[in-house]
Amino acid sequence: MMNPLRKKKLEIVDEPTPAPRPEEAGKRYAIEARGIKKSFKAGQLMVDVLKGIDLLIEPGEIVLVMGPSGSGKSTLLAAVSGLMKPDAGSVIALDTNIWKMTRRKIDRFRLANCGFIFQGFNLFPALTASQQVQIILKFMKKKKSERKALAEAALNDVNLGHRLGNRPDRMSGGEKQRVAIARALAKKPKLIFADEPTSALDGENGNVVMTLLRKCAKEQGATVLCVTHDARLATFADRIITIEDGRITSTNADPAIFAHHH
Ligand SMILES: Nc1ncnc2c1ncn2[C@@H]1O[C@H](COP(=O)(O)OP(=O)(O)OP(=O)(O)O)[C@@H](O)[C@H]1O
Ligand SMILES: [Mg+2]
Secondary structure (H helix, E strand, O other): OOOHHHHHHHHHHOOOOOOOOHHHOOOOOOEEEEEEEEEEEEOOEEEEEEEEEEEEEOOOOEEEEEOOOOOOHHHHHHHHOOOOOOOEEEEEEOOEEHHHOOHHHHHHHHHHHEEEEEOOOOOOOOOOHHHHHHHHHHHOOOOHHHHHHHHHHHHHHOOOHHHOOOOHHHOOHHHHHHHHHHHHHOOOOOEEEEEOOOOOOOHHHHHHHHHHHHHHHHHHOOEEEEEOOOHHHHHHOOEEEEEEOOEEEEOOOOHHHHHOOO
16 A cells, blocks of 8 residues: 555645736845745654745845744755755755756765754864865865865864864864855855854854855855744845744744744
8 A cells, every 4th residue: 555645745746836926026036935844753653744845045145044942944944955855845046957857966065065064063183173174175176276275275264273273172063164264264165154153153153154145145155044933144145034833934923033032
């Protein structure tokens, strides 16, 4: 007998992209996600974590996604950035229909265009700061001399020019996060995805992180999608999207609401 969960999945993945609404027609987005759904199996049940989300982000925009724990923020980021296939919906990023591509092409798209910053830094214990940044550039097949120069420049940008040879165990939390940011930004990605990039940092280091992301957006035209609980980040955003229980509740929340919460 056919597994009903499986059937449901197959049915919706290939839904055609709905036509744009008139007010959106002709507009170009860096990220255009529509009808995103995702469910996870919890025992015998399916839990609907994303219940049909539309997300339209303009080039160079810095958008924060805020909402309670468990509301689906990280799941949404993963679906939009090509890390986890949604059960339904479409994602067009930089004019590329992500989930229509093969796994290999998606990986290549991410390598060429996306920078990721996560809460846990994900640094390699055995590598120096410079090597952490170079490893991505190596995947991108950049020559050794160019890798070194780009890594050094990226680490200089995050004020770690004096720490090129340090390994993670010799760095503070703020320094580690700055290495992770240098690693994400060294290739000058057009899309930057951040999930709680400041949660392990004090206020000052949090500001450094957000100032860098802002610089990428405003000076290099990068588009930034950042998931956070941290109300202090609101002042760095162009727009705040709120999500609750798998649905978007506001696509342009007033930052003042969040600024008062802490
Ligand atoms: N791989 C998975 N398998 C099963 N359930 C999952 C999986 N990933 C997420 N979930 C569930 O989906 C829901 C949303 O998770 P998600 O990580 O997107 O929330 P979040 O908004 O990022 O929360 P937080 O602010 O705590 O990081 C949670 O209930 C979580 O338990
Ligand atoms: Mg999360």
